[in-house]
Amino acid sequence: MPDRSTPDRSTPDRLPLPRAVLYDWDNTLVDNWGTVRSALNHALVSFDLAPWSEEEARIRIKQSLRDSFPRIFGERWTEARDLFYAYFAAHHLDHLRPLPGAESLLRSFAERGVYQAVVSNKNGKFLRAEAEALGWSGYFGRLVGAQDAAFDKPHGAPVLMALEPAGLPPGPDVWFLGDADIDMECAHGAGLVPVLIGLGEGSGFERFPPAHRHADCEALCGLVGGGGDTISVQSGV
Structure with missing residues:
Protein backbone atom coordinates (compact mmCIF):
# COMPACT_ATOMS: atom_id res chain seq x y z
CA MET A 1 0.00 0.00 0.00
CA PRO A 2 1.44 3.43 -0.90
CA ASP A 3 2.32 5.89 1.85
CA ARG A 4 -0.64 8.26 2.06
CA SER A 5 0.55 10.15 5.15
CA THR A 6 0.98 13.30 3.06
CA PRO A 7 -1.20 14.53 0.19
CA ASP A 8 -0.43 13.15 -3.25
CA ARG A 9 0.62 16.20 -5.26
CA SER A 10 -0.62 14.53 -8.45
CA THR A 11 -4.20 14.70 -7.18
CA PRO A 12 -6.40 17.81 -7.21
CA ASP A 13 -5.82 20.07 -4.22
CA ARG A 14 -9.52 20.10 -3.41
CA LEU A 15 -11.85 17.20 -2.62
CA PRO A 16 -15.61 16.95 -2.21
CA LEU A 17 -16.92 17.39 1.30
CA PRO A 18 -17.71 14.02 2.89
CA ARG A 19 -21.27 12.82 3.33
CA ALA A 20 -20.44 11.79 6.87
CA VAL A 21 -17.66 12.26 9.42
CA LEU A 22 -16.96 9.85 12.27
CA TYR A 23 -14.81 11.08 15.14
CA ASP A 24 -12.71 9.57 17.82
CA TRP A 25 -13.41 11.41 21.08
CA ASP A 26 -10.51 11.75 23.53
CA ASN A 27 -7.55 13.76 22.21
CA THR A 28 -9.45 14.36 18.97
CA LEU A 29 -12.38 16.52 20.05
CA VAL A 30 -11.85 16.79 23.81
CA ASP A 31 -9.14 16.70 26.43
CA ASN A 32 -9.94 14.50 29.40
CA HIS A 92 -14.67 12.58 34.46
CA LEU A 93 -16.55 15.87 34.10
CA ASP A 94 -14.23 17.82 36.39
CA HIS A 95 -11.51 18.59 33.85
CA LEU A 96 -13.30 17.96 30.55
CA ARG A 97 -12.63 20.63 27.95
CA PRO A 98 -13.00 20.88 24.16
CA LEU A 99 -9.85 20.99 22.07
CA PRO A 100 -9.13 24.07 19.92
CA GLY A 101 -11.49 24.37 16.98
CA ALA A 102 -13.51 21.25 17.85
CA GLU A 103 -16.88 22.91 18.36
CA SER A 104 -16.40 25.19 15.35
CA LEU A 105 -15.58 22.15 13.21
CA LEU A 106 -18.72 20.35 14.37
CA ARG A 107 -20.80 23.43 13.63
CA SER A 108 -19.25 23.92 10.18
CA PHE A 109 -19.97 20.36 9.09
CA ALA A 110 -23.48 20.54 10.55
CA GLU A 111 -24.23 23.74 8.63
CA ARG A 112 -23.24 21.96 5.42
CA GLY A 113 -25.51 19.00 6.08
CA VAL A 114 -22.70 16.52 6.81
CA TYR A 115 -23.80 13.67 9.05
CA GLN A 116 -21.61 13.34 12.16
CA ALA A 117 -21.14 10.58 14.74
CA VAL A 118 -18.59 9.37 17.27
CA VAL A 119 -16.81 6.01 17.50
CA SER A 120 -14.84 5.88 20.74
CA ASN A 121 -13.33 3.27 23.00
CA LYS A 122 -14.55 5.23 26.02
CA ASN A 123 -17.46 3.61 27.82
CA GLY A 124 -20.64 4.70 26.04
CA LYS A 125 -22.34 5.97 29.20
CA PHE A 126 -19.45 8.33 29.96
CA LEU A 127 -19.10 9.35 26.32
CA ARG A 128 -22.72 10.45 26.07
CA ALA A 129 -22.59 12.21 29.44
CA GLU A 130 -19.57 14.23 28.31
CA ALA A 131 -21.20 15.19 25.01
CA GLU A 132 -24.29 16.31 26.92
CA ALA A 133 -22.20 18.33 29.40
CA LEU A 134 -20.56 20.18 26.50
CA GLY A 135 -23.90 20.79 24.76
CA TRP A 136 -22.75 18.79 21.74
CA SER A 137 -25.23 15.92 21.65
CA GLY A 138 -27.27 17.59 18.92
CA TYR A 139 -24.34 17.51 16.50
CA PHE A 140 -24.22 13.72 16.43
CA GLY A 141 -26.56 11.20 14.90
CA ARG A 142 -25.10 8.61 17.25
CA LEU A 143 -22.39 8.39 19.93
CA VAL A 144 -20.97 4.87 19.97
CA GLY A 145 -18.73 3.96 22.87
CA ALA A 146 -17.03 0.84 24.14
CA GLN A 147 -19.40 -2.10 24.69
CA ASP A 148 -22.22 -0.48 22.68
CA ALA A 149 -21.49 -2.67 19.66
CA ALA A 150 -20.63 -6.37 19.58
CA PHE A 151 -16.95 -5.45 19.23
CA ASP A 152 -14.99 -2.28 19.91
CA LYS A 153 -12.75 -0.17 17.66
CA PRO A 154 -10.75 -1.03 15.53
CA HIS A 155 -13.42 -3.59 14.58
CA GLY A 156 -15.93 -2.32 12.03
CA ALA A 157 -19.00 -3.07 14.17
CA PRO A 158 -19.14 0.35 15.89
CA VAL A 159 -18.68 2.06 12.52
CA LEU A 160 -21.80 0.36 11.17
CA MET A 161 -23.71 1.29 14.32
CA ALA A 162 -22.59 4.93 14.06
CA LEU A 163 -23.68 5.24 10.41
CA GLU A 164 -26.99 3.42 10.84
CA PRO A 165 -29.17 6.50 11.66
CA ALA A 166 -28.08 8.15 8.40
CA GLY A 167 -28.68 5.04 6.32
CA LEU A 168 -25.16 5.39 4.92
CA PRO A 169 -22.85 2.48 4.15
CA PRO A 170 -19.13 2.75 4.92
CA GLY A 171 -17.20 4.06 1.95
CA PRO A 172 -14.88 6.70 0.53
CA ASP A 173 -17.41 9.47 1.14
CA VAL A 174 -17.12 8.91 4.91
CA TRP A 175 -14.18 10.30 6.88
CA PHE A 176 -12.83 8.98 10.16
CA LEU A 177 -11.01 11.64 12.23
CA GLY A 178 -8.74 10.48 15.02
CA ASP A 179 -5.43 11.05 16.75
CA ALA A 180 -4.10 7.48 17.00
CA ASP A 181 -3.07 4.58 14.82
CA ILE A 182 -6.03 2.54 16.07
CA ASP A 183 -8.33 5.15 14.48
CA MET A 184 -6.50 4.85 11.16
CA GLU A 185 -6.69 1.05 11.42
CA CYS A 186 -10.43 1.27 11.99
CA ALA A 187 -10.84 3.57 9.00
CA HIS A 188 -8.80 1.32 6.70
CA GLY A 189 -10.65 -1.77 7.83
CA ALA A 190 -14.06 -0.20 7.23
CA GLY A 191 -13.14 1.40 3.90
CA LEU A 192 -13.34 4.99 5.20
CA VAL A 193 -11.01 7.92 4.53
CA PRO A 194 -8.53 8.02 7.45
CA VAL A 195 -7.84 11.59 8.62
CA LEU A 196 -5.20 12.11 11.31
CA ILE A 197 -5.48 14.98 13.77
CA GLY A 198 -2.19 16.02 15.41
CA LEU A 199 1.15 14.25 15.37
CA GLY A 200 -0.37 10.81 15.90
CA GLU A 201 -0.22 8.39 18.82
CA GLY A 202 1.08 4.89 18.17
CA SER A 203 3.44 2.94 15.94
CA GLY A 204 1.02 1.51 13.38
CA PHE A 205 0.96 4.32 10.84
CA GLU A 206 3.15 2.48 8.32
CA ARG A 207 0.51 -0.25 8.10
CA PHE A 208 -2.44 2.14 8.42
CA PRO A 209 -1.36 5.52 7.05
CA PRO A 210 -3.65 8.53 7.06
CA ALA A 211 -4.92 9.83 3.75
CA HIS A 212 -4.78 13.38 5.11
CA ARG A 213 -3.48 14.94 8.29
CA HIS A 214 -4.13 18.22 10.03
CA ALA A 215 -2.47 19.89 12.98
CA ASP A 216 -5.72 20.06 14.94
CA CYS A 217 -9.45 20.60 14.53
CA GLU A 218 -8.85 24.32 14.27
CA ALA A 219 -6.71 23.90 11.14
CA LEU A 220 -9.29 21.66 9.49
CA CYS A 221 -12.12 23.96 10.53
CA GLY A 222 -10.52 26.86 8.69
CA LEU A 223 -10.71 24.85 5.48
CA VAL A 224 -14.25 23.55 5.97
CA GLY A 225 -15.38 27.04 6.90
CA GLY A 226 -14.24 28.34 3.55
CA GLY A 227 -17.64 27.52 2.09
CA GLY A 228 -18.65 25.59 -0.98
CA ASP A 229 -18.85 21.86 -1.42
CA THR A 230 -15.13 21.11 -1.54
CA ILE A 231 -12.28 21.17 0.95
CA SER A 232 -8.54 21.70 0.52
CA VAL A 233 -6.21 18.79 1.15
CA GLN A 234 -3.18 21.03 1.69
CA SER A 235 -3.33 21.15 5.49
CA GLY A 236 -0.73 18.58 6.44
CA VAL A 237 1.45 18.86 9.53
Missing part, protein backbone atom coordinates in the same frame (compact mmCIF):
# COMPACT_ATOMS: atom_id res chain seq x y z
CA TRP A 33 -6.60 12.77 29.44
CA GLY A 34 -5.64 13.55 33.02
CA THR A 35 -8.76 11.90 34.42
CA VAL A 36 -8.31 8.78 32.27
CA ARG A 37 -4.73 8.31 33.41
CA SER A 38 -5.59 9.02 37.05
CA ALA A 39 -8.38 6.43 36.98
CA LEU A 40 -6.10 3.83 35.43
CA ASN A 41 -3.32 4.52 37.91
CA HIS A 42 -5.84 4.23 40.74
CA ALA A 43 -6.62 0.70 39.54
CA LEU A 44 -2.95 -0.17 39.00
CA VAL A 45 -1.86 0.99 42.45
CA SER A 46 -4.79 -0.85 44.04
CA PHE A 47 -3.36 -4.04 42.51
CA ASP A 48 0.18 -3.22 43.71
CA LEU A 49 1.26 -2.42 40.16
CA ALA A 50 3.41 0.55 39.22
CA PRO A 51 1.50 3.59 37.96
CA TRP A 52 2.08 4.63 34.38
CA SER A 53 3.86 7.81 33.43
CA GLU A 54 2.32 10.28 31.01
CA GLU A 55 4.44 8.87 28.17
CA GLU A 56 3.67 5.23 29.01
CA ALA A 57 -0.05 5.94 29.24
CA ARG A 58 -0.21 7.73 25.89
CA ILE A 59 1.45 4.77 24.20
CA ARG A 60 -0.60 2.08 25.92
CA ILE A 61 -4.09 3.52 26.34
CA LYS A 62 -5.70 2.98 22.94
CA GLN A 63 -7.72 -0.22 23.11
CA SER A 64 -11.04 -0.40 24.89
CA LEU A 65 -11.09 -1.48 28.52
CA ARG A 66 -12.64 -4.88 27.79
CA ASP A 67 -9.81 -5.58 25.33
CA SER A 68 -6.92 -4.21 27.41
CA PHE A 69 -7.73 -4.93 31.07
CA PRO A 70 -7.59 -8.76 30.83
CA ARG A 71 -4.06 -8.40 29.49
CA ILE A 72 -3.03 -5.93 32.22
CA PHE A 73 -4.80 -7.40 35.25
CA GLY A 74 -5.32 -11.03 34.33
CA GLU A 75 -8.18 -13.04 35.83
CA ARG A 76 -9.08 -10.21 38.24
CA TRP A 77 -9.57 -7.68 35.47
CA THR A 78 -13.25 -7.14 36.30
CA GLU A 79 -12.26 -5.97 39.81
CA ALA A 80 -9.84 -3.50 38.24
CA ARG A 81 -12.56 -2.43 35.81
CA ASP A 82 -14.89 -1.60 38.68
CA LEU A 83 -12.20 0.44 40.44
CA PHE A 84 -11.44 2.34 37.24
CA TYR A 85 -15.08 3.11 36.49
CA ALA A 86 -15.85 4.18 40.05
CA TYR A 87 -12.99 6.67 40.02
CA PHE A 88 -13.75 7.88 36.51
CA ALA A 89 -17.47 8.30 37.20
CA ALA A 90 -16.66 10.55 40.13
CA HIS A 91 -14.22 12.78 38.24
